[in-house]
Structure formats: structure tokens, C-alpha cells
Amino acid sequence: MLTGIYGLLSASFFVVLDAVDVAFTEAAVGAGISGLLMLAAITMTGRSEAPKRHKPLLALLVVFITGGMLIYGTLDMPYFGSFDAPVHQHVAPRYINDSMQEVGVPNIVTSVLGSYRAFDTLGEVAVIFTAGIGVLSLLSLPLRRRSSKLDESSSENSSNSSQKDQMHEQHMVLRIVSKVLIPFILLFALYVQFHGDFGPGGGFQAGVIFAAAIILYAMLFGLDTARRVFNQSIIQLIAAIGLLLYASVGVVSLFNGGNFLDYNVLAADPIAGQHIGILLIELGVGFTVTAVMIIIFFNFAGRREAQQQATERNSPELNVTQANSTEQKGGE
Amino acid sequence: MLLGLYNYWIVVLLMMIGFYIVIAHGNLIKKLVGLTIFQTSVFIFYISMGNVDSGSAPILAEGVARYSNPLPHVLILTAIVVGIATTALGLALVVRIKESYGSIEEDEIQIQDQLTEDKTSC
Amino acid sequence: MLAHLPILQVIVPLMAAPLCLFLNRSKLVWLFALLVSAFTCANSIFLLQQVMSSGTITYQLGGWDAPWGIEYRIDELNALLLLIISTIGTVVLFAAHTSIQKELAEDRHTLFYSLYLLSITGMFGIVSTGDLFNVFVFLEISSLSAYALIGLGKDRRALWAAYQYLIMGTIGATFILIGIGLLYQMTGTLNMADIASRLAEVNQTRTVFAAFVFLIVGVCLKLALFPLHLWLPNAYAYAPSIVTAFLAATATKVAVYLLIRLSFTIFGIEFSFSSLPLQNLFLVLGLVGIFAASTAAIYKTNVKHIFAYSSIAQVGYMIVGYAIQTPTGLMATLLHLFNHALMKSALFLALGAVVYRIGSAQLSQFQGLGRQMPLTMAAIVVAGLSLIGVPLTVGFVSKWYLLVAAVEVGMWPVAVLVLLGSLLAVIYIWRIVEIAYFKPPLPGREPVQEAPWTFLAPIWALVLANIYFGIDTRLSVQVAQAASQSLFGINP
Numbered sequence: 001m002l003t004g005i006y007g008l009l010s011a012s013f014f015v016v017l018d019a020v021d022v023a024f025t026e027a028a029v030g031a032g033i034s035g036l037l038m039l040a041a042i043t044m045t046g047r048s049e050a051p052k053r054h055k056p057l058l059a060l061l062v063v064f065i066t067g068g069m070l071i072y073g074t075l076d077m078p079y080f081g082s083f084d085a086p087v088h089q090h091v092a093p094r095y096i097n098d099s100m101q102e103v104g105v106p107n108i109v110t111s112v113l114g115s116y117r118a119f120d121t122l123g124e125v126a127v128i129f130t131a132g133i134g135v136l137s138l139l140s141l142p143l144r145r146r147s148s149k150l151d152e153s154s155s156e157n158s159s160n161s162s163q164k165d166q167m168h169e170q171h172m173v174l175r176i177v178s179k180v181l182i183p184f185i186l187l188f189a190l191y192v193q194f195h196g197d198f199g200p201g202g203g204f205q206a207g208v209i210f211a212a213a214i215i216l217y218a219m220l221f222g223l224d225t226a227r228r229v230f231n232q233s234i235i236q237l238i239a240a241i242g243l244l245l246y247a248s249v250g251v252v253s254l255f256n257g258g259n260f261l262d263y264n265v266l267a268a269d270p271i272a273g274q275h276i277g278i279l280l281i282e283l284g285v286g287f288t289v290t291a292v293m294i295i296i297f298f299n300f301a302g303r304r305e306a307q308q309q310a311t312e313r314n315s316p317e318l319n320v321t322q323a324n325s326t327e328q329k330g331g332e
Numbered sequence: 333m334l335l336g337l338y339n340y341w342i343v344v345l346l347m348m349i350g351f352y353i354v355i356a357h358g359n360l361i362k363k364l365v366g367l368t369i370f371q372t373s374v375f376i377f378y379i380s381m382g383n384v385d386s387g388s389a390p391i392l393a394e395g396v397a398r399y400s401n402p403l404p405h406v407l408i409l410t411a412i413v414v415g416i417a418t419t420a421l422g423l424a425l426v427v428r429i430k431e432s433y434g435s436i437e438e439d440e441i442q443i444q445d446q447l448t449e450d451k452t453s454c
Numbered sequence: 455m456l457a458h459l460p461i462l463q464v465i466v467p468l469m470a471a472p473l474c475l476f477l478n479r480s481k482l483v484w485l486f487a488l489l490v491s492a493f494t495c496a497n498s499i500f501l502l503q504q505v506m507s508s509g510t511i512t513y514q515l516g517g518w519d520a521p522w523g524i525e526y527r528i529d530e531l532n533a534l535l536l537l538i539i540s541t542i543g544t545v546v547l548f549a550a551h552t553s554i555q556k557e558l559a560e561d562r563h564t565l566f567y568s569l570y571l572l573s574i575t576g577m578f579g580i581v582s583t584g585d586l587f588n589v590f591v592f593l594e595i596s597s598l599s600a601y602a603l604i605g606l607g608k609d610r611r612a613l614w615a616a617y618q619y620l621i622m623g624t625i626g627a628t629f630i631l632i633g634i635g636l637l638y639q640m641t642g643t644l645n646m647a648d649i650a651s652r653l654a655e656v657n658q659t660r661t662v663f664a665a666f667v668f669l670i671v672g673v674c675l676k677l678a679l680f681p682l683h684l685w686l687p688n689a690y691a692y693a694p695s696i697v698t699a700f701l702a703a704t705a706t707k708v709a710v711y712l713l714i715r716l717s718f719t720i721f722g723i724e725f726s727f728s729s730l731p732l733q734n735l736f737l738v739l740g741l742v743g744i745f746a747a748s749t750a751a752i753y754k755t756n757v758k759h760i761f762a763y764s765s766i767a768q769v770g771y772m773i774v775g776y777a778i779q780t781p782t783g784l785m786a787t788l789l790h791l792f793n794h795a796l797m798k799s800a801l802f803l804a805l806g807a808v809v810y811r812i813g814s815a816q817l818s819q820f821q822g823l824g825r826q827m828p829l830t831m832a833a834i835v836v837a838g839l840s841l842i843g844v845p846l847t848v849g850f851v852s853k854w855y856l857l858v859a860a861v862e863v864g865m866w867p868v869a870v871l872v873l874l875g876s877l878l879a880v881i882y883i884w885r886i887v888e889i890a891y892f893k894p895p896l897p898g899r900e901p902v903q904e905a906p907w908t909f910l911a912p913i914w915a916l917v918l919a920n921i922y923f924g925i926d927t928r929l930s931v932q933v934a935q936a937a938s939q940s941l942f943g944i945n946p
Contacts, residue, residue, distance in 0.1 A: 073664025134602030
């Protein structure tokens, strides 16, 4: 919860500093996804914490030296908000003054992200993809074992499934509200995806929102139901397609005689080419981010379910506490 | 007029809180929380330097003379994504560690490792 | 298409990584990955040729000019690093299919190759780019994939090692990010060459000094320089053998590259070595690192640990060469980059073969292997000799130049200490030889067979390269010399 508040706070701080795009992302990531992941991990690892700390002195020393170094470094920095700092003089003016003629997108952040520094963004998508693959390789359960487990739980462990239904029934209100909400969330995600040229938004934020809708669905209607709609291997392929789509835009511009990711050559008119390019790469970003977020969540949740089933078989009394913990999670 | 730098100093303070949590805490999840705080404060640091007095958000509109610097925003968008990717991977590792060691305290894990080490070397 | 070589080097493996998920058959994915890395290998040879004949290549991504867009800039140093990474990546990958069959679950194979390719991509990206922030992004690609690859290890200690690496690596990356931010603050640009030209005005400021400190510390964390090396031994010891062979040969090299690039190209030699007592600091840390790590290696019982500690010691040699700060010293460092990659990948691959056969890398399990796996153990011996620095191997060449560099500037004590450090290597290599050749096979164990040819071929290719480049030094020395001279701004 605290991380959520922290994320929201820093997001509002970014708004104050005129960084709307960043604020949007931080709100979605810091307040949404990372809090959710933290919660999921904590429910799996337990809340207790050993009170003892070791070596606080050494740590304090290191921290003070680093902090001192940073303060020392800030002493010669241009003042906060001053217009004539070198940051605002050298590279940035071109983005502000010429991006309309060169890229033709009112949101300067989008034009820098999507065109001037598009390769960084490609790297960013690759990072997200790597994280998805990494989580998959660490947490995914072997396919065969999982399906047999599902069979077991549906046939032999009927009490368990009925209890699950009960749990879902308790959230009747939530379920109905979310049934109404989810289409709007998805719609909003699409709006954010395609409106990134004009206002704050873009593929990454849209992907996170889209994934949030699906995660909400999975939390309320059960993981298995959600899995039936979004099959694990299909999601993996979507993640791969997103990254490929992004990179192939670059390859197409190679074949059209430009440099990698040079959108000017994608269409006869450079501005139209830039539009097509940015649209396509944002779509690629959206695909990969959505898919990876879902992969991460499904694998955390799937792992947790497997853990629970293992403990249930050992001690049936534990069920009550588990139901409580899931409730809490649903509430948050 | 050192007050012009106050914003950076607060960021440094936040940064050091996060950094301290990372090194000093023994709980693996807390370490990751600290890491998140550490990273976020670096993001704030970047955004602070992109800010311009009486500038507005960098979306071209009529009647606006000064915009904030868009480049730090772009960099931080990328960095946020990198940050969440790291956190996700770290948490996945913590979950696996909990499963195989039964603990997420740094010192307990080290003790267990020491035991296995001794057993194999004998 | 020739003009696009620099970018192809990076995007081909980058696109191949997601494609792996479509293939989904272990052997097919392996062949595909092998093909891709062989392509990057050929590509890097072309690049090196082009750079040697016609000088630095630049490439504007997205068609935007340098400080506004991102630029790729390949000079001799970058081309050398690209060649090292792609060659080692390919050779090691050759044995991957056999090795991971025993070390990884079947359904992890596709993911493994995908991560492996991403890791290569990240390193290529770091090495080729001329943009400081782009370095950070690709650094994270290569690190995240490395954490995941290490976490794939069978032993549960692999998870703990991966976690520690993740924490240390992310602190390092964040330090680098702070440093980049401070530099950007003072110069208003992210392009390395542009920063270098604009720094002259502001390099007296405290902000630039702080930026320098943060960048160096961040890189040293990644480098596993002596006091910051704690994450390395376990990460190397418990990762899957293939991953160890690859990372040991490449990961720290990329960090050394960053160190050189930062201090020589961006900050300039004068600033780097006058603002901090960097020379003495690195000399001391490097030498202490050599001795502390070599001594630790002597007392370890897991052979993977022994060589992991020896890696830390070898980083020490590179840092010593760097700290001497003459063209010859730097050349020794670059040569050692190349040579160490050759010997360490051979050693760890051979260990992978041993693990493949006996399922353990404990020293006590090595008894009698000298006769049962003659080719593998012979490879370990030759590569070990190279590690020590015996004439006719590559290890000798780089240590020779290191000594020459030290003597040139009159640092006799350094030269003596470097020689003494090599003696420590003799001890830990001898322990392995003694157990493998002079102890009877373990009683009650099935006779162990020689490793399969998919192991022996890459291992011996690397071992022969160790000997070849130890005798015919023209190629490596020429490239290293050109790179170091261009870094010092001397026109040959």
C-alpha cells in the first residue's frame, strides 16, 4: 500500500514539474503495477520480518559519503528552474522549435521518444521483453504438471473449487461493477494508445492500462477463467510480435534506403512517414508491454496458486487464512 | 543564494533513504522496496533539471512561449520501464528463494549456504 | 548494405530473440541461435576490417544528426570488443545444446536461448553506441538477461547469487544513471563526442567531478574490481556452465571497455588522471585484487569458484595496465581483454564438460579424470598454463606487455608484484592438475567417459586459439596497438 501511495505522490510531483507523460507512466507503474507485484510477492513469502539489522554503521557511512558527494556535486549546478542552464540551451531547443516541422506531432515527448531517440525506446521494449522472459524462466510451472494439477483440483478436490466459487460470490458487487468498468478501461487504453501524438500517453501507458484491466478480470473471476481467454503461449507470442513489429519498422526503412528507424522514407511525404512510423512503433510497444505485464502477473499468481494447493493438501485448516488473504488482495 | 538548489537536496535525501534501505536491511523484499525508492528519486532528479520557471508541459499549443525540456522526460520514461522490469525480475527471484530456502532474510540464507558448503567440502 | 553493418550487428540478435519463441523446438532454436551468432561474428570481422582500413565508422540512427538523435560510432576499440563478444558467444553456444540438456528442464530451453541472444544484444549495444543514455538502456538489457540466466542454475544457491547480482548490478546502474544525469546537466547533451567537446568549459566544476566519481564507481561495481567483487564468485559458480563460460569471458570485459571509454574519450586523459589520485588508487586496488583473489582461489574446493576468483585477479591485471596510463599499458590491458576471454571461456567450457559427465565441479571429484577424460583435462592444463602466463600461450603475450609497460615508466615494484601474482596462479592450477592426474580414480564410481565432441570441438578451438595467438601475435597486437594509440590521440 505504501508503495502505491509513494508512486502516486511522485506522480503528482511530476505533474507539478510539467512532466505529464512521466507522471502518467509513474502513476500507472509506481502506484499500480509495482504495488500489485509487491503485494503478490509478499503474500507468497510471508509478512513477518526479522527485526535485527546488521552493519548499520557501515551502511550509514557509505550512504553519507554518497550523499555528501551528491550534495557536493549539486553546489555548482545551475539553479532549479533557471532558463539559461546548459540543459535548456544545447540539444533541447531543436526538439521544441523544429519537431513540428520535422516530425509533425504536437506532443514533443512523443516525437523525441518515437523518432529522435527511437532506438532508446526500442531498447526499452527489449528490456521489458527480457524481464518477461526472465520471469517466465524463473516462475513458470512446467506445462504438463500444470495441466495435470488442474485436472486433479477439478476432479478430486471438489471442495476446494466450491470454496473458490463461494469466494467469488462474496465479491458480487465488485464483480458487477468491474464488468461494467472493464470495457471502459479497455476503451480508455485504446484512447491513450492512439492519442499519444496529441496529449500525454502512448504505447507504454496504454499497455499498462490494458493489462490492468485484464489483471482486474483475473483477480475477480479467477485465474483459470482469465487463462482460458488469454492463453499463456499466445501471450508470449504477442510479446514477441510487439518487439518484432517495432524492429521491423526499422528494417523496412533500411530497405527503403534510409537508416535504421528513419521514418522519412516510409512514405512519399516525410511527415506522413513519420506518422506511420510512430503509430506502428507505439503499437509494438503497446503489444509487448501488455503481454509482458500479463505474463508477469499470471506467473506470480499461478505460482501462488500452486503453493496454496501444495499447502492445502498438507493441512486443510489453512484454507481459512488463505481465503482471508485472497480477500484482502481482492479488496486492494 | 543556495536556496535555488533546495529541490536537488531533497531529492538527495530521498535517494539516500532508499540507498540505506538497500544496503542495511536484511529482508529481501525490503531491499527491493529500497531500490525502487532509490531509482524513483533519481527520476525526480532528472525531471527537476528539465523544469523551467513558468514553462509549461511540452505539448505544442498556441500562446505558450516556454516549454519544459522534453528530453529528460523521454529519458525517464525509459528509465521507469527499466525500473519496473528490474523490480519484477527481483521479486520473481525472491519468490523462488522463499520456495527453496524457506526464508527471505539475508543472514538466514547465508547460514544455510554455509552449512551446505561445509557438507560438500568434507 | 555495407553502410548498415554497425546496426545489423545489434538488431539481428535483437530480432532473433523474440523469434526463438516461435520455433519452440530445442534443437531448432539452438541451430537458429547458432546461425544468428555466427552471422554477428562474421559481421564483426567485416567491421574490424573496415575500421582498420578506413577509420572510425559512424551511423546515424533514424537519420537524425548526432547530438539530437542517437549515433553509433565504431572505432578500433569497439570493433575489437565486438569481435571478442561475438566470437566467444558463437563458440560457447556451440556446446550449449549438449550442456543444457543435463542442466536445464526441457521447457526452459527456448527461453534460455532467447535470454542468451538478448544478453549478447545488450553487450553489442553497449559497445557500439556513441550515446551515453543508450549505454544505460543496453546495459540493463544485458544485465537483466544475465540475472535471469544465472537464476536458471540448478543449485538453489544460483537464485541467491542472481539476487545479489541483481541488487549490486542495479545499484551500479543507478550510479551510472546519476552520473549521466549530472553530465547532462552541465553539458546539455548525451552524445559522447559532443560531451567531450563541451566538457572543456565546465570541467573545473564540482558537478562534473561528482559525475565522474559516480560513473567510475558504478562501472567498477559492474567490473567486480576488488572491494566491489562480492557478487561475482557465486554468480559464476552456480550459473549453468554455458552461462558461466559466456559471462566470464565477456561481461567484465564490457565493463572494462566502459571504464576506458569514459576516462579516455569522454572525460579525457588529463581530467581523469589529475582530478582524482586515480592512478595510485587503481594500481593499489588492482594489485591487492590480484593477490587477494588469487589467494582465495587457492583455498576453494569448487573448481568453478577457483576460476571465478581467478577472474577477479585477472581484472586486477587489466586495471593495473590501465592505471599505468601509457599507450603500452593500455595496450597490455586490451590484449589481456582479448586473451583472458580466450582462456576463461576455454576453462569454463571444459568445466562444463566435466559437469556434464560427473555432475559436479568439486575438486575432490576430479580424481582420476586425467586418464578418463584426457582431452578435456589436457585443455584445462593448456588453458591453465595460459592463465599463468607461460611462453607460447596468449597469457604470456599480455603479461609481457604489462611488464614492459611497468618497466618503461620505472615502476619496478609493480612489475615484480605482477610476476609474483602469476606464481599464485601456478599454485591453484597445480592443485587441479595434481588431483586430476596423480590421484587414482574415485573408488566406486563408474569409469567416466570422454566429453562428447560438441564440447570438445569448441573447447579445443579455443585452446588452439590460445596457442596460435600466443605465437603469432601480429593480429591481436596490431589491433590493440591501433586502439590504444587512437585513444591516446597518437596518429600512427
